[in-house]
Amino acid sequence: MKILVINAGSSSLKYQLVEMANESVIAKGLCERIGLDGKIVHQVGEKKIKYDVPFPTHQQAFEELVKALTTGDDAVLSDMGEISAVGHRVVQGSDRFSDSALITEEMLKILESFNDLAPLHNPANIMAIRACMKVFDAGVPQVAVFDTAFHSSIPEKAFIYPIPYEMYEKHRIRRYGFHGTSHRYVSARVAELMGKPETELKIITCHLGNGSSVAAIDGGKSVDTTMGLTPLEGLGMGTRCGSIDPSIVTFLMDKEGLDTKGISDLMNKKSGYLGISGLTNDLRDLQEAADGGHKRAALALDILGYQLLKYIGSYAAAMGGVDVVVFTGGIGENSSGTRSKACAGLGFIGLTIDEEINKGVFSREVDITTPESKVKVWVVPTNEELVIARDTKEVAKLK
Numbered sequence: 569m570k571i572l573v574i575n576a577g578s579s580s581l582k583y584q585l586v587e588m589a590n591e592s593v594i595a596k597g598l599c600e601r602i603g604l605d606g607k608i609v610h611q612v613g614e615k616k617i618k619y620d621v622p623f624p625t626h627q628q629a630f631e632e633l634v635k636a637l638t639t640g641d642d643a644v645l646s647d648m649g650e651i652s653a654v655g656h657r658v659v660q661g662s663d664r665f666s667d668s669a670l671i672t673e674e675m676l677k678i679l680e681s682f683n684d685l686a687p688l689h690n691p692a693n694i695m696a697i698r699a700c701m702k703v704f705d706a707g708v709p710q711v712a713v714f715d716t717a718f719h720s721s722i723p724e725k726a727f728i729y730p731i732p733y734e735m736y737e738k739h740r741i742r743r744y745g746f747h748g749t750s751h752r753y754v755s756a757r758v759a760e761l762m763g764k765p766e767t768e769l770k771i772i773t774c775h776l777g778n779g780s781s782v783a784a785i786d787g788g789k790s791v792d793t794t795m796g797l798t799p800l801e802g803l804g805m806g807t808r809c810g811s812i813d814p815s816i817v818t819f820l821m822d823k824e825g826l827d828t829k830g831i832s833d834l835m836n837k838k839s840g841y842l843g844i845s846g847l848t849n850d851l852r853d854l855q856e857a858a859d860g861g862h863k864r865a866a867l868a869l870d871i872l873g874y875q876l877l878k879y880i881g882s883y884a885a886a887m888g889g890v891d892v893v894v895f896t897g898g899i900g901e902n903s904s905g906t907r908s909k910a911c912a913g914l915g916f917i918g919l920t921i922d923e924e925i926n927k928g929v930f931s932r933e934v935d936i937t938t939p940e941s942k943v944k945v946w947v948v949p950t951n952e953e954l955v956i957a958r959d960t961k962e963v964a965k966l967k
């Protein structure tokens with residue numbers, strides 16, 4: 569059985585075709601510049617094939633990706649009828665969807681009502697789903713897997729903001745949390761790797777990529793996370809500011825003459841590592857600059873390490889202890905310096921990493937602590953597509 573996994577943005581669309589018999593990736597790719605000119609990088613095994621094809625709309629991008637899967641020398645399917653179901657990543661499910669669910673017209677209408685909550689992501693997700701439904705036969709189940717769903721177990725005291733309660737009732741202002749699919753995958757996986765039931769573990773997962781979040785997972789359930797109403801809260805990220813004094817918003821609007829779009833751009837696109845360093849949002853480049861003596865690049869790395877340290881410490885307190893910390897995402901899986909900074913001050917909770925092991929770990933599953941360390945630290949590469957494919961199979965009741 570083959571399942572197609574889709575992760576769509578406003579101008580790009582990532583896809584992965586998964587063979588569920590052995591959970592292997594048959595082909596994957598990225599359609600970029602939708603609405604501009606159009607470019608697909610399609611990958612089968614190690615072979616990458618590039619096509620320049622115009623797709624002014626998401627629907628045409630879907631048609632082209634189906635073509636890439638079914639035609640030419642590198643076809644992996646004889647017919648698109650071989651695809652049993654399609655799973656879609658949906659960023660904002662609000663508190664309405666606490667589990668993955670079959671997509672219906674009624675669901676899409678409900679999702680549209682959340683557009684204000686996730687203006688950068690939700691409209692694009694919905695548009696891509698509608699386009700996909702036009703390209704695929706109506707009999708092919710389409711399933712939504714929400715970034716927010718895993719965090720629906722967060723208790724009220726952690727999701728209500730200390731602002732007038734009516735703002736929650738009226739506008740649904742609360743912490744939702746994101747990257748749920750990744751936090752869910754790596755927390756379940758680390759329990760497996762440690763040979764312990766997840767129900768008996770207190771886990772802190774650090775998903776560090778272009779967007780970053782930390783989650784506290786007690787007994788398999790998310791109990792707190794750093795991202796909030798939107799993916800802007802929490803850690804400073806590539807270009808996002810993360811948590812700052814809310815007064816800075818109105819102060820800068822006044823002093824810099826910014827309107828809501830201006831301040832939103834400053835916080836979402838010009839802050840984080842880019843804003844601090846004045847150089848780059850890419851952690852690899854930041855590290856290189858810091859190694860070469862660039863002070864503000866080094867400061868950006870120090871801030872990230874310090875924020876991580878504080879979140880790990882506070883989530884350990886929130887759960888009354890911690891058994892294991894997990895690092896994942898492009899930075900978490902590959903940046904030994906970030907892991908080292910985040911863990912350096914945690915000897916007092918019984919956590920010590922082995923720096924020699926840590927230095928050599930890039931995107932593989934490894935325990936990087938010393939044998940004496942009471943709290944373990946694992947690097948676990950994330951696999952959000954696999955979770956989406958598994959959920960799709962289950963929700964669509966495929967045998």
Ligand code: ADP
Nearest residue numbers: 776777778779849850851852897898899902903
């Ligand atoms: P996204 O959130 O877009 O999925 P990723 O999870 O791929 O992003 O993470 C991208 C980040 O990971 C970038 O800041 C990149 O510099 C960083 N990264 C990737 N490889 C390395 C590496 N070897 N060392 C340090 N950072 C890395």
